Amino acid sequence: MLSRLVLRAAPAALRALPPPVAVGVLHTTRPLHTTQQSLAPVPPLPEKGGEVRHGLIPEEFFQFLYPKTGVTGPYMLGTGLLLYLLSKEIYVINHETVASACILAVIIYGIKKFGADVAAFADKLNEEKVSAAQAMKNEAMQALQTAIEEEKKEQWRVEGHTYLFDAKRNNIAMLLETNYRERLMMVYNEVKKRLDYQVALQTLKRQKEQDHMIQWVEKNVIQSITPQQQKESIAKCILDLKALSKSAHAAV
Amino acid sequence: MNLSFFDQFSSPSLFGIPLILISLTFPALLLPSPDNRWVTNRLSTLQLWLINLITKQLMTPLNKKGHKWALILTSLMIFLLLVNLLGLLPYTFTPTTQLSMNLALAFPLWLATLLTGLRNQPSTTLGHLLPEGTPTLLIPALIMIETTSLLIRPLALGVRLTANLTAGHLLIQLISTATVALYSTMPAISLLTLLILLLLTILEVAVAMIQAYVFVLLLSLYLQENI
Numbered sequence: 338m339l340s341r342l343v344l345r346a347a348p349a350a351l352r353a354l355p356p357p358v359a360v361g362v363l364h365t366t367r368p369l370h371t372t373q374q375s376l377a378p379v380p381p382l383p384e385k386g387g388e389v390r391h392g393l394i395p396e397e398f399f400q401f402l403y404p405k406t407g408v409t410g411p412y413m414l415g416t417g418l419l420l421y422l423l424s425k426e427i428y429v430i431n432h433e434t435v436a437s438a439c440i441l442a443v444i445i446y447g448i449k450k451f452g453a454d455v456a457a458f459a460d461k462l463n464e465e466k467v468s469a470a471q472a473m474k475n476e477a478m479q480a481l482q483t484a485i486e487e488e489k490k491e492q493w494r495v496e497g498h499t500y501l502f503d504a505k506r507n508n509i510a511m512l513l514e515t516n517y518r519e520r521l522m523m524v525y526n527e528v529k530k531r532l533d534y535q536v537a538l539q540t541l542k543r544q545k546e547q548d549h550m551i552q553w554v555e556k557n558v559i560q561s562i563t564p565q566q567q568k569e570s571i572a573k574c575i576l577d578l579k580a581l582s583k584s585a586h587a588a589v
Numbered sequence: 590m591n592l593s594f595f596d597q598f599s600s601p602s603l604f605g606i607p608l609i610l611i612s613l614t615f616p617a618l619l620l621p622s623p624d625n626r627w628v629t630n631r632l633s634t635l636q637l638w639l640i641n642l643i644t645k646q647l648m649t650p651l652n653k654k655g656h657k658w659a660l661i662l663t664s665l666m667i668f669l670l671l672v673n674l675l676g677l678l679p680y681t682f683t684p685t686t687q688l689s690m691n692l693a694l695a696f697p698l699w700l701a702t703l704l705t706g707l708r709n710q711p712s713t714t715l716g717h718l719l720p721e722g723t724p725t726l727l728i729p730a731l732i733m734i735e736t737t738s739l740l741i742r743p744l745a746l747g748v749r750l751t752a753n754l755t756a757g758h759l760l761i762q763l764i765s766t767a768t769v770a771l772y773s774t775m776p777a778i779s780l781l782t783l784l785i786l787l788l789l790t791i792l793e794v795a796v797a798m799i800q801a802y803v804f805v806l807l808l809s810l811y812l813q814e815n816i
Contacts, residue, residue, distance in 0.1 A: 379626045431592050432765035435783065437679030439765070439790040459631035462638055467628060 392448070597758055601682045612682050616671035639666070647809050655816045658809070665694070666805040673754060673797035677790070686758060688751045698808050703739075706815025714815055746807060753800045757793045764789060777816035 388396035394411070402410040422428040601608040621633045629637070644663045649658055669685065676683025684690050706714035716734040719728065764786045771779040 382626070382628075430769070430796065432762055432769050433592060435768045436761050436790075439761075439783070439786050440677050440679065443790050443794065455635070456631055459634045459638075462634050463628050463631075470800055484742045486645035567756065 392445075594759065594762055597682070597762060598686050598755065599682075600687065604654055609684065613684055616675055619671070620667075638765075642652075646800055647805065650813055651809065652816065655809075655812055658812055661698075662805055662809055665698075665808075666760070666801060668725065669750075669801035669804060670798060673801055674794070676754065676758070677793055677797060683758065685750055686755045688747060691747035691750045691752065692743065695750075695804070695808075696743040699743040699811060700816045702811040703810070705812075709816070717814055742807075742811065746804060750800050750804055757789075757796055760789060761786065761793060 390396055390399060399411050402414070406413065423430070601612055611808075621636055622628075623637075624633060640663060643666050644659055647662050647666070648659055651658070672683060672685055675681055676685070703714070718732050718739065720731070720735075723731050764782055768779050768782040768786060771782060
């Protein structure tokens, strides 16, 4: 029963810890996996690390001693402590002291010389990571922006489609009209051809009838001319001719 | 406390309780733990960069099957680097100066590579015992020599690391003792010795890192032959 109490109270207590610790222990705050898992938003990292003096002692220590002992307080404390340790031989100077002095010198030299460069390198690594993701994000945004513009252009094009369709419609109407007129003309021509044919046929028939009749009349006339009539007509013609020649002589 | 030259290399104990386990696992506490965030602080970024570099360096020559060894080789490298570098601080115990520890690291790992080779490609592994193009008369002798060289590898790995670190630490101690002893009589010579000690310290830092790298590199090479 008490364990149930602890299990229920533990998440709230653990979440009440300062944010950096709370993030780390979040996994243990849901022992029975009953609530929603949420690791975001992660609290932001502080911009600068804690202030230290001489690379080792936090600034808070100096501030702590400042009211009572002023600016030189911590240094006096340090010196006194060191001298106490040395004089009472609580710390004995042996070969390790010299070795430690050397290694400390090497370490401090290394940090002073390469510290800034290493920090800049680490910052550059982070910067590259962030900028790569940012570049991807910007590219995606750019692509979407271009897509939006393209879409707008397409919409503008669609508006122009009405004019296009009108023009096309007119075109087609004209084509249809032309076609109709052509066909009308064709019909007229065909009909005229038919009628001309009929007229020509009638003309031909009339002519043939006329010719035939003339021929028949001529034939009958020629047939009806008897030899008697022929002699008489010839004699008359001779008499006429004589008379004419006389009148012609006279005229001359 | 009066230190003799053996105190640096004795396994630490407090009131009879051996502290060797603490001295082995403490360096891991100094490394920043991977955070849940994407952009981390400088130390985590540098640690990640270093681990990536080491793993890429070790795994590039290996084929896909060898990548199973990535975790153990990288963590071994980080461990040896840390332990060696921390041992340079004054009054610290360096576990890798103990032959027992280094052999305990080298022997099983070397044996693992050998057994992997013998199990997966026995003929190739045995074939490594005879270099190409040897004259026929020399074959028996050469096989003996190659077998010896194969069997001596774990010993070589362990003793190399032990000897380098122990020698370095011993030299530091001896030269610093000389500096202290000469200081009262001939301070100028003492200063010269101090200078030598400074150079030696820089060398020891380099040796610490190089020995860790060589240990892991050789193991990866033995793995390359056999996998």
